[in-house]
Structure formats: C-alpha cells, structure tokens
Amino acid sequence: MPPRQVYLDNNATTQVAPEVLEAMLPFFKDLYGNPSSMHAFGGQVAQHVQQARERVAALLNAHPDEILFTSCGTESDNHAIKGVLEAHPEKRHLVTTKVEHPAVLNVCRYLAKHHGYRLTELPVDRRGNLDLDQVAAALTPDTALLSVMTANNETGTLFPIEKIGAIAREKGVTFHTDAVQAAGKLPLDMARLPVDLLSISGHKLHAPKGIGVLYIRRGTRIMPFMHGGHQERGRRAGTENVPYIVGLGRACELARVELFEETNRLRQLRDRLEQGLLARIPSTHINGNPDWRLPNTTNLGFEYIEGEAILLHLSAAGIAASSGSACTSGSLEPSHVLMAMEVPFTYAHGSVRFSLSKYNTDQDIDYVLATLPGIVQKLRDMSPFYPKDAPRVVETAS
Amino acid sequence: MWDYTNSVLDHFTNPRNVGEIEDANAIGEVGSLACGDALKLFLKIDQQTGRILDAKFKTFGCASAIASASALTEMVKGKTIDEALKISNDDIARFLGGLPEQKMHCSVMGKEALEAAVANYRGEKVAAHEEEPPVCKCFWVSEKKIREVILEHKLTTVEQVTNYTKAGGGCGGCLPDIKRILADIMHTQAPPAERPKMTNLQRIQLISQTIEKDVAPMLRADGGNIELVDIDGTLVKVRLKGACAGCAGAKATLQHLVQETLRQKVSPDLVVVEEN
CATH class of the missing domain: 3.90.1150.10 (Aspartate Aminotransferase, domain 1)
Known part of the structure; x- marks a missing residue:
C-alpha cells in the first residue's frame, strides 16, 4: 500500500460531500412520495425539491423557475443545443469551439452530419484562447446557437463568456455555455452574465453522479428534450430524481457559502x-x-x-x-x-x-x-x- | 484503466535492460515523438557465432511500450540473429501474458526495432516506410506494412488494423483506404488450398478417425456416444448412443457438431444422417 x-x-x-449524502438519505427512506401527488406524502417532498431549486438558483443568482433538473451535464448540453435548434426551425447554422467537451462537440457534429446543419468550430491559440473577432464574424442571421464553454476541463482555461455573450446578444443569437467545470469553483452571476443557457453537472461539485441542471433564462425559446408528463413545468418529463435533486441543492448551498x-x-x-x-x-x-x-x-x-x-x-x-x-x-x-x-x-x-x-x-x-x-x-x-x-x-x- | 497483466506491470515497473550499450554493433530505432511512442534497441552481437551477447533499450511510450521493449531484450539475449528474427510480435505479447488489443502496436514496434537492428548489423539499408507515400499520413504507415500485418495476423476489420499498426488512428482520413486494402486482400486471397486428393480408403479412414478422436470425446463428456455405421459416397451414416440416443437435441448435434467437424477435417460435401 x-x-x-x-x-x-x-x-x-x-467525492460526495458527507453533508450532501446526509441530506439525501431521508429520501431513500421515509420521504419517498412523488412530488406530483395530491397528498401529504408527495406534498412535503415537493417542498424539498423546491428548496433545492432555490439553492441552485442562489448559487447562480438566478430565479428558481429558471432551474431545470436533468440527469447529468451531458443531458443539459443535449437539451440546450437540440432544444434551441428545434425552436428556431428556420435557422440552420450553429457555432462552437474546437476545445469543447464531447458532450457539446459531438452533439454539434452529429447535428451537422445527420441533420444537415452548418457547423462552425472556432479555433484557439497556443494558450487556448478564442479570438473574439472570429466569434463575432462567425455569427450570421442564419445562426441559431452559439455554444462556448465557461472553463476548459483539460487545461482549466477560461473563456470570457461575459464578452462572448454580449456579442451573441448583439447579433440576436442564443448563447449556451457548458459551465460544468466552472460551477462551484468560480462565481457565476446570471443577473450580470449575458448567458441564455448554462449546463451544470452535480458530480463535479460534490453531489453524486446522475444529476445535472440546465439553467434557462426566462424568455429563451427552447423546446423540451424529454416528452411525457408535466414535470418541471412541462419542460422536462420524467418523475423527479428527488434524492439527487436534494443532494445537488445541498451541494450548491455548500459551494455558495464556501x-x-x-x-x-x-x-x-x-x-x-x-x-x-x-x-x-x-x-x-x-x-x-x-x-x-x-x-x-x-x-x-x-x-x-x-x-x-x-x-x-x-x-x-x-x-x-x-x-x-x-x-x-x-x-x-x-x-x-x-x-x-x-x-x-x-x-x-x-x-x-x-x-x-x-x-x-x-x-x-x-x-x-x-x-x-x-x-x-x-x-x-x-x-x-x-x-x-x-x-x-x-x-x-x- | 487498461487491463494489463501482472507481467506487463512488472516489466513496466521494473524494466529489464534499460540503457545503452557503448560498443553496440547493432542499433535499431523506430517510432517518433509525434507518434507517441518510440524505441531504440541496442544489441551486442558476437561476430563469430552471430549470437546476441547483450541487449538494451531506451523507449518513449506508455506502459505496454516499455514492457514490450523490456520483454524483447530478455527474449533475444543468448539467441542467434536467425533465432531472434523468428520472434513475432505475438511472441512478445505472449511473453507478457497478453496485451490489450488496442496496444498490440507496442509489440509490433518491438519486432520492428529488432529487424532494424539486425539490418543495421548486416549493413543493409532499412526498408524505411518513408520510401513510398504512406496510406496513413498521421503515423506514416505504408500500404506494404498494412498488407503485411493483415496477412500475418489474419485481420478482418479496420479497427484491428489500427490496433496493430496505428494506421487510421489519427485524422481518420485513410480509413476508407484501409477498408479498400482489406477488401482487396480478402477478395484476392485464394480460397483455402485444395486438399490433396484422397483415395476412398484414405477418406473412410479419415472419417472414422475424426469421429473417434474429435467427435466422440465431446459426446462422451455429456454421457453419450457415437458409432460410425456406414459411408455411402458423401453420405455418412452414424448411430447416436447413450444419453444422445433419443435426445431432443440429437438433430442439432448431428448437424452442427458431427457434420461440421467432418466437413472441416475431411471434405466440405459430406452429409451426416442418423441410422436407426
């Protein structure tokens, strides 16, 4: 040894934080109700889901109704990219970078290969930085989405998403950022950042694997990714993964405080x-x-x-x-x-x-x-x- | 994580014969920094006997590259050049208790370094891959090399070719070319050589032997048995006995086990039927 x-x-x-695990355990035992149910079993569980939503929102300085729980960061990225394209059927172009995580890059390449979208992959320099003029030049009236990560998972290099988001806003292009590596490590203030959609993965900030978040700014045009029941206000069907949602809420609270x-x-x-x-x-x-x-x-x-x-x-x-x-x-x-x-x-x-x-x-x-x-x-x-x-x-x- | 054998991990952690031989009279160098692995092999060869007195190496590469080089030096020491050249990359992998398929190119690199060292000793010009334009431009692999490896290891898929040669593992631009080479080889490769013509007596003896040596032991293991009743042209009549007699799977046994074995070992036109 x-x-x-x-x-x-x-x-x-x-590692899952001990406080997170502790917060989750009751929801594997007594608090097993379905938050959608019209009885006290479900009702009290729904309150905990709402509390978790508020805690995630607090970390991002966002509104709780802008927080959508998903199964992982990859689902959040898929939802953001495909949901925005579907909401803008007239636009056939998307823009991302060569250094995105496969959860973004391979989704974009799939859409280009199998659904005929035009894809622009922006290059980076020797230090991993983007050229903002190139970002601006890439956005056209036909561009439905710009997806640029907040922080690179391999090198940790940060992209200036406040500037990139401003460019996208000026050009009228929806802006998504994969913030899986940044969330919990750097402040992310949605009241200031011109970001429309932002992905978070629970297990990168001491919550367990199997839970993620897609932040959707109010007013963003996006279609649901999972169809079915009315959960998450009709935007993401499927019974809520209550213990993990509660765990992620606790993890976000810890991250915000620390x-x-x-x-x-x-x-x-x-x-x-x-x-x-x-x-x-x-x-x-x-x-x-x-x-x-x-x-x-x-x-x-x-x-x-x-x-x-x-x-x-x-x-x-x-x-x-x-x-x-x-x-x-x-x-x-x-x-x-x-x-x-x-x-x-x-x-x-x-x-x-x-x-x-x-x-x-x-x-x-x-x-x-x-x-x-x-x-x-x-x-x-x-x-x-x-x-x-x-x-x-x-x-x-x- | 890769599923490395204990032997690979041992040769990686405690590599044998690392270093250079000052008065080496055979040096073989393959791979490059860009490729991600490289091996430089030093041999001291007795000029009278052609025996390899000492072998050392330096390598840049992953655990299996280091282990393959270490194994190679252990294997060649004390052998004559001709004996050493008989070592295949599969022998190197076997020496290590096996390598993950995606890492087979590490053992190929060992084999190539050995060939390069011997060519250097003999004063031959190394058959460098640089001479013809490569199929794989990322790892500089020639069509000749790809063909050799496909034939030597009976490879059938593009993925296997990449695992053994690295060709196609970079930009992927040459994957269609590899596919074409594979198709070409499978197409042009002659069907298995014609079996020498047998006399009737030889054929009957071979059928009888095959049933006794290859088929019966398998059935006996399940409490059954088989008896050859008669041979009529290509029709082989047998009787199933013991647990096999009346077994619901008897027909499948006859067709898949008995008939297939006989077709492989004796002649592809044989038909087996059960004689009651």
Missing part, C-alpha cells in the same frame, strides 16, 4: 503544486492560459516522456491524476484540446492534469512534490529523446 492516497482528478469527478474562501485556498494550493513541480522538474510547460484559469486546475507537459507511464507510476504511489496523452484514452492522438492548441508533440504526449478539490491539503501537495520528480527522472532516463547532458530533476522534499 502506498503511504498516502491523494486524489487530484476532481475535474473527472469529485466559494470565496475555497477558491483562494485552492488557487494557493494549486500554485504551490505547479510552482513546486516547475522548480523541481526542468523542461516542463504549463498547458493553457496561466493567467486566466480555474483555480483548481493545472495541466503540465513533461518533455521526453509519455503520460500513461507517468499516471501508472503515480497511481502505484497512491496519486490519482489524468492525462491528455493518446495512450490513456485508447485513441492514438493526444487530446483534441491539446491538438487544437497546437501543443508541440515533444510534450503533448507527456501532459498530465492535476485538479484539486476542497478535500486536498498541504500534505497532499507535499507528497506529490516529493514523489513525482523521481518518476519523471526514471522515465526520462529510459527515453531515447532525453539528452544525456540535460538538467536532471531536483529530488528534495518540500
């Missing part, structure tokens, strides 16, 4: 990890925009070596991270995000993402700083590309 377990893959999924303090603490932890690794391991590069990123994410490219080998050695040492390397995913090319950023091959394959959560501590960071340099050196020593006279890693505990 490794001496310590350190989970640094929180952009993949997070947001400011946690964001600062996480940024400091992340920076200590990043600076510590850069100082110890030569020929290491930050992928993404270091000035404008999620506070919990760092994506580092280690030259001369390959990501899967790093991850397996880390895993044996009890450390969980992830990689945009080709070998981990089963595809043969590095991640589409790193490719779109034209990250050089010399370290695209050797890129590792560390993503922190509120459960990470200083000791976790110390352990990684003491462990990873040795792993990198070991792999570099067996790499045919590693120059013999290249500087070696510094192996000292912090």
Whole structure:
C-alpha cells in the first residue's frame, strides 16, 4: 500500500460531500412520495425539491423557475443545443469551439452530419484562447446557437463568456455555455452574465453522479428534450430524481457559502503544486492560459516522456491524476484540446492534469512534490529523446 | 484503466535492460515523438557465432511500450540473429501474458526495432516506410506494412488494423483506404488450398478417425456416444448412443457438431444422417 492516497482528478469527478449524502438519505427512506401527488406524502417532498431549486438558483443568482433538473451535464448540453435548434426551425447554422467537451462537440457534429446543419468550430491559440473577432464574424442571421464553454476541463482555461455573450446578444443569437467545470469553483452571476443557457453537472461539485441542471433564462425559446408528463413545468418529463435533486441543492448551498474562501485556498494550493513541480522538474510547460484559469486546475507537459507511464507510476504511489496523452484514452492522438492548441508533440504526449478539490491539503501537495520528480527522472532516463547532458530533476522534499 | 497483466506491470515497473550499450554493433530505432511512442534497441552481437551477447533499450511510450521493449531484450539475449528474427510480435505479447488489443502496436514496434537492428548489423539499408507515400499520413504507415500485418495476423476489420499498426488512428482520413486494402486482400486471397486428393480408403479412414478422436470425446463428456455405421459416397451414416440416443437435441448435434467437424477435417460435401 502506498503511504498516502491523494486524489487530484476532481475535474473527472469529485467525492460526495458527507453533508450532501446526509441530506439525501431521508429520501431513500421515509420521504419517498412523488412530488406530483395530491397528498401529504408527495406534498412535503415537493417542498424539498423546491428548496433545492432555490439553492441552485442562489448559487447562480438566478430565479428558481429558471432551474431545470436533468440527469447529468451531458443531458443539459443535449437539451440546450437540440432544444434551441428545434425552436428556431428556420435557422440552420450553429457555432462552437474546437476545445469543447464531447458532450457539446459531438452533439454539434452529429447535428451537422445527420441533420444537415452548418457547423462552425472556432479555433484557439497556443494558450487556448478564442479570438473574439472570429466569434463575432462567425455569427450570421442564419445562426441559431452559439455554444462556448465557461472553463476548459483539460487545461482549466477560461473563456470570457461575459464578452462572448454580449456579442451573441448583439447579433440576436442564443448563447449556451457548458459551465460544468466552472460551477462551484468560480462565481457565476446570471443577473450580470449575458448567458441564455448554462449546463451544470452535480458530480463535479460534490453531489453524486446522475444529476445535472440546465439553467434557462426566462424568455429563451427552447423546446423540451424529454416528452411525457408535466414535470418541471412541462419542460422536462420524467418523475423527479428527488434524492439527487436534494443532494445537488445541498451541494450548491455548500459551494455558495464556501466559494470565496475555497477558491483562494485552492488557487494557493494549486500554485504551490505547479510552482513546486516547475522548480523541481526542468523542461516542463504549463498547458493553457496561466493567467486566466480555474483555480483548481493545472495541466503540465513533461518533455521526453509519455503520460500513461507517468499516471501508472503515480497511481502505484497512491496519486490519482489524468492525462491528455493518446495512450490513456485508447485513441492514438493526444487530446483534441491539446491538438487544437497546437501543443508541440515533444510534450503533448507527456501532459498530465492535476485538479484539486476542497478535500486536498498541504500534505497532499507535499507528497506529490516529493514523489513525482523521481518518476519523471526514471522515465526520462529510459527515453531515447532525453539528452544525456540535460538538467536532471531536483529530488528534495518540500 | 487498461487491463494489463501482472507481467506487463512488472516489466513496466521494473524494466529489464534499460540503457545503452557503448560498443553496440547493432542499433535499431523506430517510432517518433509525434507518434507517441518510440524505441531504440541496442544489441551486442558476437561476430563469430552471430549470437546476441547483450541487449538494451531506451523507449518513449506508455506502459505496454516499455514492457514490450523490456520483454524483447530478455527474449533475444543468448539467441542467434536467425533465432531472434523468428520472434513475432505475438511472441512478445505472449511473453507478457497478453496485451490489450488496442496496444498490440507496442509489440509490433518491438519486432520492428529488432529487424532494424539486425539490418543495421548486416549493413543493409532499412526498408524505411518513408520510401513510398504512406496510406496513413498521421503515423506514416505504408500500404506494404498494412498488407503485411493483415496477412500475418489474419485481420478482418479496420479497427484491428489500427490496433496493430496505428494506421487510421489519427485524422481518420485513410480509413476508407484501409477498408479498400482489406477488401482487396480478402477478395484476392485464394480460397483455402485444395486438399490433396484422397483415395476412398484414405477418406473412410479419415472419417472414422475424426469421429473417434474429435467427435466422440465431446459426446462422451455429456454421457453419450457415437458409432460410425456406414459411408455411402458423401453420405455418412452414424448411430447416436447413450444419453444422445433419443435426445431432443440429437438433430442439432448431428448437424452442427458431427457434420461440421467432418466437413472441416475431411471434405466440405459430406452429409451426416442418423441410422436407426
């Protein structure tokens, strides 16, 4: 057994907060009523669903009736994109970016391939930034939807959605943002942000898997995605997933209360990890925009070596991270995000993402700083590309 | 996570023979940074006997690439060049207790590095893939290479070709070409070679042997048995016994098990019937 377990893959999924689990449990036992029912069993459950809706709305500074519960972030993205296109049958064009999560990118590509939509995928620069002039130029009278993520899941790079949303509004184009990685990590104020639709996934902010939210601004033209009963005011049929809705409500409440303090603490932890690794391991590069990123994410490219080998050695040492390397995913090319950023091959394959959560501590960071340099050196020593006279890693505990 | 065998994990965690041989007289280098994996193999070959005295490697790649290289060096040490060249990529995978299919190209890389090292030793020019325009432009895989791998491993799908050669794993632009090559090979490949003509006596003996050696043991395992009654041209008359006699599945047994086995082993025109 490794001496310590350190989970640094929180952009993949997070631990369910104990407070969240506790809030959910009664709804697996006594509070089993259907919120739609005309009796007290259902009525009191409906009140809890409403309370959860208000808590989610509070995190986003939105109206509770703008919160739609879905089964996951992917459903929210599908609903937003397909629902808007269906509500604008006369428009045949949609715009997104090359670095979106597959839950957006593959939906758009599906619609282009099988339903004849014109699709524009906006490129990014070396740091993962969009060119706002290109965004504006891409929007035409035929454009039904612009979908641009708030924060990139792999690099943490943020897009300026307040500016992008303003461009979309000026052009009369509906604007959706996948905020799955940003929600709970950065303030999202719907009273200020010109965003029409926004997706959230519960399990990225310490609620369980299987629950998501689609924020729909009042007045947005969108068709339902799931047809059936009258749940969610007719916009999303299907009996409400009550325990998970309650859990997500609690998670959003915790995130709102802790947001400011946690964001600062996480940024400091992340920076200590990043600076510590850069100082110890030569020929290491930050992928993404270091000035404008999620506070919990760092994506580092280690030259001369390959990501899967790093991850397996880390895993044996009890450390969980992830990689945009080709070998981990089963595809043969590095991640589409790193490719779109034209990250050089010399370290695209050797890129590792560390993503922190509120459960990470200083000791976790110390352990990684003491462990990873040795792993990198070991792999570099067996790499045919590693120059013999290249500087070696510094192996000292912090 | 990949389902790696303990042997792969062992060779990944504690790779054997990492490094360079100062006075190597055979060096083979395959792959590149852009491809995501690369292997440089160093051999010290005894010029009198052609025996491989020492083998070391350096590799850039995932766990299975490292393990494949480690396994390869262990396998070739002490062998003569000719013995070593007989090692196939399947042998490397087998040495490691198997590799996930998507990672088979790692073992292919080992095989290629060995061939390159031997070519280097013999002073031959390596049959570089660069010479002809590649089918797969992302990983620079030639049609010749794709054809070789398809034939060697009897591949039937585009996905398998990608797993073994990486071709088609990048932009995917060459997937139709791979499909065409596959179709071409399946089309032009001659049907299985004609069996040598048998005399009647040989045929009867082979039928009798096949029933006794291949079919009967399977039926006996289920408490049944089979007896050859007569052979009339292509008609094989048998009698099912024990638990098989009167079994509702007897007809299926006859057709699928007995008849199919006989058709494969003896002649595809045989028909099996039950004699009461």
